[in-house]
Amino acid sequence: MSVILYACAVRSRDGLPLSASTDFHQHNQVLECKRKLKALSLTLSQCPARGTAQGRDLCIHFSSAGDVTFLAICTDSVPSAVAFSFLEELQWEFSVSCSSTSVALASRPYAFLGFDRVIQRVKHNFNFARGPPVHLDPSPPPVIVRLEDVEDVNVIVNGYSTLPMQSAPNYRMTPVTALGILSLTLNIMCGALSLIRGVHLAEHSFQEGYGNAGKVTAFLTAFSANILQCYLHLFYCSARKRKTCGLLFLICVCHVYLYGLRNLWQIAFHVLVALLSAQQTLIRKPLEKHCDIGV
Structure with missing residues (x-):
């Protein structure tokens, strides 16, 4: 037939x-x-x-x-x-x-x-x-x-x-946990603090020269890394683990370099928030592929 x-x-x-x-x-x-x-x-x-x-x-x-x-x-x-x-x-x-x-x-x-x-x-x-x-x-x-x-x-x-693991709208992630929301909130707060300190330092130091250009760059780099950590936590992308670890390392280096403008407690707070965000990003996985209709 x-x-x-x-x-x-x-x-x-x-x-x-x-x-x-x-x-x-x-x-x-x-x-x-x-x-x-x-x-x-x-x-x-x-x-x-x-x-x-x-x-x-x-x-x-x-x-x-x-x-x-x-x-x-x-x-x-x-x-x-x-x-x-x-x-x-x-x-x-x-x-x-x-x-x-x-x-x-x-x-x-x-x-x-x-x-x-x-x-x-x-x-x-x-x-x-x-x-x-x-x-x-x-x-x-x-x-x-x-x-x-x-x-x-x-x-x-x-x-x-085996589908290529690329950033695509078809990859859905597991729901964000309460701890994940907390890490996002703290990350945004840390990024805002770094941005404010960087802009404030630039306004006052660049009038007298560029001696603090490295410190300003460190503040702005830390701010950018915090925002990228939030992005990695919310959306799937390729090489996600390497990017997460790289951003964590970058934040740690920036805040060690900023010792003097920030005390040990402030540095420890920023590093711990970055570490929490990285940990939450790594445990948030893409959802398993749903069964297709008729299969």
């Missing part, structure tokens, strides 16, 4: 899933094909507009239109013409209901959840109609894509693709 098992829409430039059909296929072969589909979606910017990735018994067909690509998992008995007619039908339905601007501004997975029902309806029509509509397509024939190449590009480990 010719069957379209699964279909989804993703953003072509980064593979962000926009919508997908809900299904309950728990067969290992189907699940494995879905994982390969996810890996393929991350390389669509390097793929042709139309293509087919052939598996043993299942095939992945994909077709791009603008910034949106539709992909479908079908049994190998589904004719290529039928599969691409199905994808074209989805493209037309999507273009009617969703604008290119909303696609470009989407920042979270499955932002077009309502389109799932359309995918289900069109999939049902193609699967159960006696003669699914097949359109004459003047487009070039689909390019055959090797899934092994896709896996190599995405560094798939045990069937899962």
